Amino acid sequence: MSDVRMRVLVTDVAWPTVDVEREVLAAAGAELVLAPSGEPAELARLAGDADAILTCFAKVTAEVLEAAPRCRTVARYGVGVDNIDVARATELGMVVSNVPVYCVDEVADSALLGILALARRLLPLNRDIVRGGWGRDVPGAGTRLRGKVLGLVGLGVIGSALAARAQALGLEVIAYDLSGRPVPGVRVVSSLDHVLAEADAVSLHVPLTAATHHLIGAEQLRLMKPTAWLVNTARGPLVDNEALLAALDAGEIAGAALDVTDPEPLPADHPLRRRDDVVLTPHTAFSSDGSLAELATRAAANVVDVLQGRVPATVVNPQVLTSPALRRGLEPR
Ligand SMILES: NC(=O)c1ccc[n+]([C@@H]2O[C@H](COP(=O)([O-])OP(=O)(O)OC[C@H]3O[C@@H](n4cnc5c(N)ncnc54)[C@H](O)[C@@H]3O)[C@@H](O)[C@H]2O)c1
Numbered sequence: 073m074s075d076v077r078m079r080v081l082v083t084d085v086a087w088p089t090v091d092v093e094r095e096v097l098a099a100a101g102a103e104l105v106l107a108p109s110g111e112p113a114e115l116a117r118l119a120g121d122a123d124a125i126l127t128c129f130a131k132v133t134a135e136v137l138e139a140a141p142r143c144r145t146v147a148r149y150g151v152g153v154d155n156i157d158v159a160r161a162t163e164l165g166m167v168v169s170n171v172p173v174y175c176v177d178e179v180a181d182s183a184l185l186g187i188l189a190l191a192r193r194l195l196p197l198n199r200d201i202v203r204g205g206w207g208r209d210v211p212g213a214g215t216r217l218r219g220k221v222l223g224l225v226g227l228g229v230i231g232s233a234l235a236a237r238a239q240a241l242g243l244e245v246i247a248y249d250l251s252g253r254p255v256p257g258v259r260v261v262s263s264l265d266h267v268l269a270e271a272d273a274v275s276l277h278v279p280l281t282a283a284t285h286h287l288i289g290a291e292q293l294r295l296m297k298p299t300a301w302l303v304n305t306a307r308g309p310l311v312d313n314e315a316l317l318a319a320l321d322a323g324e325i326a327g328a329a330l331d332v333t334d335p336e337p338l339p340a341d342h343p344l345r346r347r348d349d350v351v352l353t354p355h356t357a358f359s360s361d362g363s364l365a366e367l368a369t370r371a372a373a374n375v376v377d378v379l380q381g382r383v384p385a386t387v388v389n390p391q392v393l394t395s396p397a398l399r400r401g402l403e404p405r
Pocket of ligand 1: 230355
């Protein structure tokens with residue numbers, strides 16, 4: 073085995089071990105150093121002899137980057153890079169990479185889980201049984217999904233994966249996506265309002281941007297059928313929580329399944345937590361044994377690529393590659 077010469081600072085992780093990434097890095101002769109707390113001052117201190125930084129949620133600020141004279145790359149575990157000062161990293165010639173696709177099946181499964189839970193009345197039946205009852209007195213009969221309409225807002229990779237699952241269950245799928253891109257078997261419609269008015273379940277799969285903040289508010293919820301459900305596995309601020317609560321109370325919609333909320337976590341006494349018609353999970357749609365292993369492997373591989381002089385698969389700041397001063401001997405992929 074070669075001498076360990078390179079050090080990779082891992083600022084934080086959201087899973088129990090770093091064995092996967094340690095193995096990938098060790099094979100490339102790099103040693104992994106896991107920061108105990110992820111606090112900025114600690115990161116700045118540990119960055120001093122780091123050749124690369126791997127980060128999940130911890131803030132990789134300009135101060136941390138400036139304290140890392142040997143660092144050639146900052147790799148994000150995941151898609152969004154809002155915790156990294158990308159502009160400063162670029163100025164300092166550091167390649168910033170991410171892992172855009174690692175949990176498509178998991179998130180699509182989670183959205184489907186929400187729809188199935190609402191259709192099969194999982195929460196009221198299970199809660200009655202947990203309380204000592206047998207659920208037979210819980211009013212309602214469930215909802216037959218075959219023949220119902222699933223409306224997707226956003227038909228990218230996750231929306232498309234959910235479409236395939238829903239079609240297998242006999243749902244008709246309609247979708248609104250800015251791109252207008254066709255997907256086999258999906259009826260693409262030309263407006264959000266159309267999806268809201270026609271769908272029996274509306275599932276959100278768009279990124280959070282200034283344009284999509286509170287995409288679903290009181291006005292949009294009023295367009296939905298009183299029997300319809302809203303599913304959000306994308307980002308909490310896409311939905312105006314207060315408007316959602318009011319719509320549920322007023323019977324304007326029949327229920328919701330939310331993996332993401334605004335804020336996260338919801339306050340302990342938040343009324344959305346206590347409803348049989350709202351299925352909540354704690355922003356875990358991305359998480360599975362397989363997705364986390366893939367995420368760790370691919371993020372670590374992005375680091376290895378840069379340390380070995382290659383351009384990684386997914387570079388967030390490609391301008392760093394075009395500057396001879398910044399390029400630092402990277403070979404094209
Ligand atoms: N809950 C989780 O754990 C989790 C995990 C991964 C991703 N996500 C979220 O899921 C979202 C979707 O992921 P993806 O991989 O399918 O992304 P993607 O980029 O493949 O698809 C997003 C789609 O949204 C469309 N779009 C963008 N703005 C729009 C708008 N205003 N109206 C209509 N369509 C619009 C785009 O054209 C694109 O087709 C991500 O942005 C992320 O926020 C959540």
